[in-house]
Amino acid sequence: MGREHVGHGDIARFAQEKVNLPKDKADEYRAQARRLREKLDGYLEEHPDFTLKKMMISGSLAKGTALRSLNDIDVACYISGADTPRDVTSLLNYLAERLRTAFPNFTPDQVKPQTYSVTVSFRGTGLDVDVVPILYNGNSRWYGNLVSQEDGSFLETSIPLHLEFIRKRKQAQEKHFAQVVRLIKFWGRNAKSQREGFRFKSFMIEMILSHLCDQGLNFSDYPEALQHFFTYVARTDMREQIIFTDYYKSAAVGTFSEPIRIIDPVNPKNNVSRLYTAEQTDMIVDAALAAGDAIDAALAAPTKQETVYYWQKVFGSSFQM
Structure with a gap:
């Protein structure tokens, strides 16, 4: 039936192409x-008392x-020092001044x-790097x-531990874990363009798929994994x-009253979905029901035309076979 017209291999090719x-x-x-980070590392060697301590690529690229x-890169910048501002606006101006000092060109x-x-x-490349400050002690x-x-x-967070957390899941299901994450993120972007008020941040998608991975779901068949x-x-x-016990015990998790409770794998006191309302939660569920x-x-579906039509309801008009 429909799997003869569009199967795992077809979804994999679509992923590669689109x-x-x-x-x-x-x-x-x-x-x-990396060049940005290496320049900073060189500067830090010459100025060990400088308040910018470390830069790390974070986010989806890492x-x-x-x-x-993707049109920008997330980079975490660790800052320490007694004179470091604690309010956001002052902190960002402080960070900008020091980046200009570190990179005088x-x-x-x-x-x-x-x-x-x-x-x-x-x-040269037109690429933007979003540098996010982290107060470091x-x-x-x-x-x-x-x-x-x-x-x-x-x-409170740890970028290295977040990256390690995802790396463990990728190692558990080489290639397939990251690919299914990208496919679901692509679906989410399409749903956002079709549904006013829809939001479903990538980190939440990663955490749900990490939870399913930990439960033993095999991601190697993409239609089935989706x-x-x-x-x-x-x-x-x-x-x-949803909680994870890679870096803390389940007893450390606080009590949360928000509709969605996906707990940060490196901070048991942080519900990463704390800002989602019941209405926004229901929109995610409705969109998932429609996609399923x-x-x-x-x-x-008995024909290729019908099969592609239904897959386009998941991925949008860019899905072509």
Whole structure:
């Protein structure tokens, strides 16, 4: 039936052609961010008392889950020092001033404070690097207080541990874990363009798929893995609490009253979905139900035309076979 017309291999080819950030682009972006970090490392060797302590690529590029549409890079910048401001606006101006000092070849307009980060623009590639400050007190596991990109609050986090957490899941299901993450993120972007008010941040998608991975779900068949994700969202109504015990015991997890409770794997006191309302939660569930129904119809469709039609309900008009 429909699987004869569109199966795992077809979804994998679609991902390569339309979803994934091409390897050469990913390498170029990583090299750009690495040069920025290496310049800072060189500066720090000459100025050991400088308040910028470490820069690390973070976000989807670091995790290997970036989409083709990526147009900026997230970099975490660890800052320490008694004179470091504690309010966000002052902290961002402080960070911008020190980045300009560390990189004197950049013009002032190439280093601009934004709402919750500082954007460093590269004129040659047109690439933007969003530098997010983390207040650091010397913790050996690189815990510090990150400025949240959602609301500007300070959240305790460790970028190295977050990257290690995802790397473990990728190692458990080589290639397939990251690919399914990218496919679901692509679906989420399509759903956002089709549904006013829809939001479903990438980190939440990664955490749900990490939970399913830990439960033993095999991601090697993409139609089946996608369907399992949507079934999980629909079955739990997005109200099932998700926790991980890689870096803390379950007893350390606090009590949360928000509709969605996906707990940060490196901070048991942080619900990463705390800002989602009941209405937004229901929109995610409705979108997942629709996607699951579309995949069911695609797998049962008698013709290739019908099969592609139903897959387009999941991925949009760019899905062509």
